[in-house]
Amino acid sequence: MFRRLLRIVLALVALGFLGYGLAVNWHETTTAVAAMSPWAVLGSFAAVLAGQFCMLLAWREILAGLGTRVPVRIAGRIMFVGQLGKYIPGAVWAYAAMMDLGRDHGSPPRRTFATISLGLVISLGVAISIAAATLGTLEAVRQAWYIGLLVPVIVVCLHPKVLTWGLNLALRVARKEPLESVLPGRTVVVAVAWTLLGWLVYGVHIWLVAGRADLYVLATGAYAFAWATGILTVVVPAGVGVREGALVLALGPVIGTPAALAVAIVSRLAFTLADAAAAGIAFLLGRQAPSSASVYADQNGSGSTALTPDRNLSGSPET
Numbered sequence: 001m002f003r004r005l006l007r008i009v010l011a012l013v014a015l016g017f018l019g020y021g022l023a024v025n026w027h028e029t030t031t032a033v034a035a036m037s038p039w040a041v042l043g044s045f046a047a048v049l050a051g052q053f054c055m056l057l058a059w060r061e062i063l064a065g066l067g068t069r070v071p072v073r074i075a076g077r078i079m080f081v082g083q084l085g086k087y088i089p090g091a092v093w094a095y096a097a098m099m100d101l102g103r104d105h106g107s108p109p110r111r112t113f114a115t116i117s118l119g120l121v122i123s124l125g126v127a128i129s130i131a132a133a134t135l136g137t138l139e140a141v142r143q144a145w146y147i148g149l150l151v152p153v154i155v156v157c158l159h160p161k162v163l164t165w166g167l168n169l170a171l172r173v174a175r176k177e178p179l180e181s182v183l184p185g186r187t188v189v190v191a192v193a194w195t196l197l198g199w200l201v202y203g204v205h206i207w208l209v210a211g212r213a214d215l216y217v218l219a220t221g222a223y224a225f226a227w228a229t230g231i232l233t234v235v236v237p238a239g240v241g242v243r244e245g246a247l248v249l250a251l252g253p254v255i256g257t258p259a260a261l262a263v264a265i266v267s268r269l270a271f272t273l274a275d276a277a278a279a280g281i282a283f284l285l286g287r288q289a290p291s292s293a294s295v296y297a298d299q300n301g302s303g304s305t306a307l308t309p310d311r312n313l314s315g316s317p318e319t
Contacts, residue, residue, distance in 0.1 A: 206220070
């Protein structure tokens with residue numbers, strides 16, 4: 001109860017700082033939002049959806065590498081519908097929802113848990129690498145140099161044997177059965193490639209609303225930095241407030257604080273709407289008869305979940 005209350009308080013504090021910055025620059029920020037082209041805002045939303053699709057393909061590749069291959073529409077149902085839990089205070093809800101949906105489609109909870117965790121590690125590693133490569137000249141970002149130290153650690157952890165050992169250690173600590181297979185190296189490479197493409201597309205959504213044609217590289221790095229900062233602040237649901245603050249920190253020196261605030265607000269709105277739209281589309285496209293799930297289970301040899309983690313006991317930072 002205390003931890004949940006703490007998360008809510010910290011989220012409100014982050015929103016408070018963001019609100020203060022917005023209030024101080026209210027006129028300039030609203031002017032900047034009003035000056036945005038509706039087509040740029042619409043294109044930003046479309047870019048977010050396209051980036052999410054790339055991330056879905058990376059997530060599906062990891063799940064397949066661990067032994068459960070499902071159609072894209074089913075993977076979308078598990079990932080997009082389940083990840084709505086990240087908006088609920090507490091780290092466990094997105095994991096619990098995705099593990100439950102995965103179970104419905106023949107993926108043992110421990111396998112879905114591993115897929116979510118690996119996808120998060122890969123996305124975080126790619127995001128930090130992009131930020132380090134593109135924002136090195138910004139003083140505000142250079143002060144967070146220590147985040148870049150995570151890159152070599154993540155690279156080492158992405159070795160199939162290392163990451164399998166780490167995940168199995170976590171499962172043993174939780175007194176659960178370990179994974180039955182090692183993630184192939186090819187799967188890691190393909191997942192990293194799709195994730196990288198996804199981040200490059202995410203950069204487009206910031207670039208379109210930033211209003212300057214020469215800012216694509218900066219926009220991509222700024223959002224990668226902001227997302228990584230938000231995801232590492234695990235006590236705040238969906239990184240709300242923290243991500244926006246980091247985005248303003250990165251973009252403000254270049255386009256001005258009011259314009260950066262406007263971009264941050266539109267970015268958050270675009271992602272929230274895209275999360276809802278992707279979940280709705282995936283829910284409709286991924287609908288299937290219950291008998292189909294047993295086909296996936298039989299194909300994977302994973303119909304029984306008796307030796308897998310309980311879906312409401314495993315948790316980790318949101319995706």
